[in-house]
Amino acid sequence: MGGLSLNYFLYLLQGMGWTVALTLLAFALGGLAGFLVMLARISPVPAVSRATAAYVQVIQGIPVLVILFIVYFGLGILEIDVPPLVAAGLSLTAYTSAFLGEIWRGAVEAVPRTQMEAAECLALTRWQALRDVILPQAVRIATPPTVGFLVQVLKSTSLASVVGFVELTRAAQVINNSTFQPFLIFGTAGLMYFVLCYPLSLWSRTLERRLNVGRR
């Protein structure tokens, strides 16, 4: 027996690095796609809004793990070779886009309707009104839940372990397969997740408090 050797610890740290990388990838691409989802959801064209609502419902109604299997194995059957990182990135991007799209739509709709009215009465276009009047106010409302959701994305990256992508959880499994110290290994991995997530949660709560003070 004995503790966690330095090599194993470094291996876990490396896995942690990939967890962060996958999170950032999913968040960046998912954020971009989520912004488009939000724009489509508030579109005055009913077909666009409804089609996007369907997309959101489908993604939100399927476990991320199943999305991941569909992308990884499904595309594999179509003889499209999908590396684990790409499969995990795509799945988490879809997941993130649906949730962020809805969070941001909620934030946009939380800005009083009269603000859009006032902007349009000053002859601004809908797009100008959105950019200069609505979105800056919506960003303030959306920031705490967005940071909060980042925690969910980060934890969801552990699912990538099942397609063999060596992020933190997969790294722990690999080590455990040779050392058989599950409590120690997964405990350490859990602590590493916590170290990443807890500051984000705190930050989210601070932002929320600041927002509430701002609104009185």
Added chain:
Amino acid sequence: MSAVVRLRDVHKSYGAVEVLKGVSFEVASGEVVAVIGRSGSGKSTALRCINRLERIQSGMIEVCGRRVDDAALDLRALRQEVGIVFQSYNLFPHLTIEQNITLAPRRVKRMAQREARELAAEMLAKVGLSEKIDAYPEQLSGGQQQRVAIARSLAMSPRVMLFDEVTSALDPHLTGEVLRVMEALAKGGMTMIVVTHEMGFARRAANRVIFMHMGRVWETGPSSILSNPQTPELKDFMANEL
């Protein structure tokens, strides 16, 4: 005098409820018209139809020669001619007073920043708030915010100004400062349609009063009709105003 705003037989319903039941009136250039009436008489709705915040079911509305009821109307062109001030000010809370005033001139008229700031200063001087140019809306009183809202509208040099119960959210003291700004505007020759409960303003500043009742123009005439109403409904309304 040519009519700047013309409504003919305007009908407007929300679902089964008919709010405007054939409203017709005209407002000439430079005229100040006070629209009075009970809550639910349709006066605010009529005003909102003029710059097409509300669509009408039938009838005709013309503003500066543009048919507002025409589906192909250039809405942004209309709104450069028509300014509106709301009961709830609707300033943009994340922007300074200067930015509130200059946003539309800069975006819509492509005005340069320096020129726009000078314009903002000029408009703020008109409403007596020059020193507030760098403040945020939340730092201002209700009356001050409403005066900024007026300045913001004026910055687009509209040909008609609409006022939708702009003093209803203010206490009497703050009401006075807003009404003084509006009276100065009226003296300056601005064409104004003012939906209001302020009979004092109607008496002092309006060339003409329109009394609306149950979705119709019930009585109209010079402000003297307030002292000498012809219909029992206006008589009743005035009795309750005192």
